[in-house]
Amino acid sequence: MSELTYDDFKNRVNIQDLLVDAGYQLNRRDGMRYPSYVRIGSDGKRVHGDKFIVTANGLCCFQPPERKNYNVISFIKEHPTFFAEYRPGMSGDRLVNLVCNRILNHPIADRVTRDFEKQRETRPFDINDYETHGFINGNWESQKRFYLYFQHRGINLQTQRAFSDHFFLATRERGDGKKYTNLSFPLSLAAWPGKDVVGLEERSRPNAEGKTAYKGMAVGSNATEGLWIARLENNRSDMGFTRPIGEANDVYWFESAFDAMAYYQIKINEPGNVGYHDLANAVYVSTGGSPTKRQFSSMIEHTPKAVHHLCFDRDRAGRMFAINFALQKDGRVFSSHLTQDKKTLVVTDLTNGLKRHELPLEPFNFRDVCDRLGIDSRGIGYEPCDSRYKDWNDQLLDKPMENEESQTRGIKR
Incomplete structure (x- = not known):
């Protein structure tokens, strides 16, 4: 025909x-x-x-x-x-x-x-293109260079030391001979956490106004599958994990590595909350921005015993990411998007024929939405920051939202 x-x-x-x-x-x-x-x-x-x-x-x-x-x-x-x-x-x-x-x-x-x-993209990411500088516990000289990257985020030395194996400074020389350095969170694949660095989630030093001038992914990063994966006990996210993530009991999901560190710092200092041992044994994951289905599916596959704690931003996009995760974990074949006014989530479910759902995001109750979609949400915890804040780092800084429409997603994929 x-x-x-x-x-x-x-x-x-x-x-x-x-x-x-x-x-x-x-x-x-x-x-x-x-x-x-x-x-x-x-x-x-x-x-x-x-x-x-x-x-x-x-x-x-x-x-x-x-x-x-x-x-x-x-x-x-x-x-x-x-x-x-x-x-x-x-x-x-x-x-x-x-x-x-x-x-x-x-x-x-x-x-x-x-x-x-x-086909027109640059060659794949290669960590050997960078000169790296690590945060070495017990070596104050190695730690001083990180001060400006973390100070304006409110992330203290105790937290930096806890996560020290999962970030470094990466310096690269541009074509014009100038060098630039960013705080870098290494990305790897859930199948081989830490064994191969497939990209970097990058943050520059703050500018004169105290704002991060650049945040994004390093050139050539595999942002479709790569994740920042951190486990705090005896692991290195740039050398391979000594304990497999498949044995983890808890996986905490964030849109930024800064949010993961802020969450840890808040929880470790809350009396009667999650114990240190539990936090240290958990796996912390950053998607580096808007999460993809392949990021979700790979981590779900390789952490079969874990409870997944969804700590995405509290804005409407973060709510959509949480529902997308639940759909993915439940094995659905789907697509989703926010309506033009950002108030409604539209889910097209192709699992058993074509079903279209329109779900208001105000007010939002994660369990209710899962029930409406027929999702088995066992093994998932919806844990955004306090309702006054957009994300966990803002909560750490006590920086309330003015209004959601003024917030920007800001991370380039």
Whole structure:
């Protein structure tokens, strides 16, 4: 059967059918001259401001108040997360082909997806490109260089010494001959924790205003699978672990290594809270920003006995990460995204047919959301910071949130 072209799609796929496929419903009570399609929330009511109106020619639609017209091609490309076929990093052209061919019931041959962006990437990360300086317990001279990186984060010497095997300073020379140094948290794979450094979660020294000027991943880092993995008893995250993480009873998840260290410092100083022995035997994990499914699945696979404590940021994105983890641990095939106003989480579950869920994130109760999705959440603890703060480091600094919309995710992947 011959392949269909974009012209075929525009001529054969009805924009109204596409809107219905994307989760919208015909608004029969609108009373307008042209059909309008609205999204219905989990409460059975219209989602305010989420509406598309079909144009006079019936071939396009627009979302008021903007008058930007979308045909079937541009609608799919600019709203990829509306469709079950979407996967992060997928080519827009590939998505258009999959969606339109499915709607037209037109078989499409499987093919190996080629990612041209990855072909243009630089060579893989190599730790030998860096000169490293370690934090050596019992050697004050080695420790002094770390002061400015941790002081503005409120992370004290006791905590630095506890995590000392899991960070270092890494210096690299640029092409112009200048050198730069960052505080670096080594990434490795859950299958081989610490044995091979596959990237670095990096933080620069604070600028004159006391803010971190740079935070991100080192060039060539495997940020899709790599994790900062720290275990505090007799382990080195750049030389291989002496105790396997598979025996761990607890895994604590964070979006930043700083948050993991802040959590430890807060808990170790709280009377009657988690004991030192438990904290020392735990595995601390940083995803270095927005977590990926492969980061989740690999750690879940290699820590079968552990309770997973989800200590992600308290903002809406952090709540989405917690639900994504629960879905992954429960073996679901899914995609998820936040709506444009960031107030609703949309989950498309393909595990047993197509199911679409719209879940308000205000107020948020992790167990209730898991129950609504039918997720077995045993072995998962939802443990964000105090509700006044965005993350654990802000709680350590006693830096309350002003409002969530002003917060930035800030970490480049």
